[in-house]
Amino acid sequence: MNLKGAAAAKFFARPDPGTAGALIYGADAMRVALRRQELIAALAGPQAEEEMRLTRMTGAEAKADPTAAIDALRAIGFFPGPRVVFVDGVTEAQSAPLVAALEAWSEGDAALVVTAGALKKTSKLRRAFEGHAKAVAVALYDEPMGREEIEAAIAAEGLTLTQEARQDVEALARTLDPGDFRQTLTKIALYAGDEAVTPEAVALMAPATIDAETDEVIAAAADGRAAAIGPLMQRLGGQGVAAVTLIIFATRHFQQLHAAAVGGGVGGLRPPVFGPRRDAMERQARGWGARRLEAALDVLMETDLTLRSASRAPQMAVTERALIRLAMMART
Incomplete structure (x- = not known):
């Protein structure tokens, strides 16, 4: 069967013990690798490799020895427990022995986990896993992490987040690739220990390049420097x-500016806002005022909805227009 969204996330976290196999494919190799790791651990446990219940081979190796995958599925492990045969980096030209292995699978055999790059709808490998009663195929796309993925990553690190820290973590998830995001969560967990994670911890552990890449163009919009936005957007798009x-x-x-304006001062700004940036935001909050900041947030909300809709308008152009509009509002 073909799994998507929440159903795929649920499968990766708690797969059916009787699963015959899973095909995980997509252009983003890091996303595929992370999901494959999660699935193998869920199927066979974290000690599977040490207990020799995990067999690894490449697509090239499977093709070179057409019976290797079938033999591995049927092999009896030295240690008791569920077994997994993992075949990495399979291309369509290497799919025949794996399709045969899946078709030959029977109760008691190891689970077959296969990873691949982008596959067409006509792929024999896709059709084999999608059509099998006890196997699944999951396509992973290069897009921001979904809420289920974010929550699973947070839970895996055992993090307790304040509401404001959770908002910052979700913003990170939509900025970083999955591998960097998980590494950042691990750093946050080590830093916070048993304490609830605060926005300060998120800011301290987040890659410095994120704020550096975005703060300048956002500051230009908030300060009314419309002429600076175009060149900055071009640079960011290139990055x-x-x-x-x-x-x-x-x-x-x-939102921080609005909180400061409504709260009557910089005390309304929630961390992390320090030093020169704090001074700049305090100046911006006073210059904009609560009412105009509400109008600015309306512009941003409208733009966000446009970006997430089925609109075919160039997304960076839509964003640039919104930021220039904010810069013009700052001057009035």
Whole structure:
């Protein structure tokens, strides 16, 4: 069967012990690797490799010896417990022995976990796993992590987050690739220990490049420097920064400004806001005022909805137009 979204996340976390196999494929090798690791641990336990219940081979090795995958599935392990045969980096040209192994699978055999890059709908490998009664195929796309993925990553690190820290972590998840995000969560967990994670901890452990890449263009919009936005957006686009990421961070910035304006001073700003940046935000909050900041947040909300809709408008252009509009509002 073909799994997507929440159903796929649930499968990775708690797969059916009787699963015959799983095909995990997509262009983002890191996403595929992380999901494969999660699934193998869920199927066979974290000690599977040490207890020789995990057999690894590449797609090239499976093709070179067409019976290798079938033999591995049927092998009897020295240690008791569920077994997994993992075949990595399979191409369509190497799929025949794996399709045969899946078709030959029977109760008591090891589970067959296969990873691949992007596969077409006509792929024989896809059709084999999608059509098998006890196997699944999951496509992973290069897009921001979903809520289920974020929650699973937080739970895996055993983190307790304040509400504000959770918002910052979710923003990180939409900015970083999955591997960097998980590494950042691990650093946050080590830093926080048994304490609840605060926004300060998130800011301290987050890669410095994120704020550096976005703060400048957001500050230009908040300060009314419309002429600076175009060149900055071009640079950010060339660095691969996503439009939705800019809107997420811009929204958080203007929410902080609004909190300061409503609260009557910089005390309304929640951490992490220190030093020169704190002074700049205090100045911006006074200059904008609560009413105009509410209008700015409306612009950002409208832009966010456009970016997440089926609109075919160029996303960076939509974002640039919104930031220039904010810069013009700052001057009035």
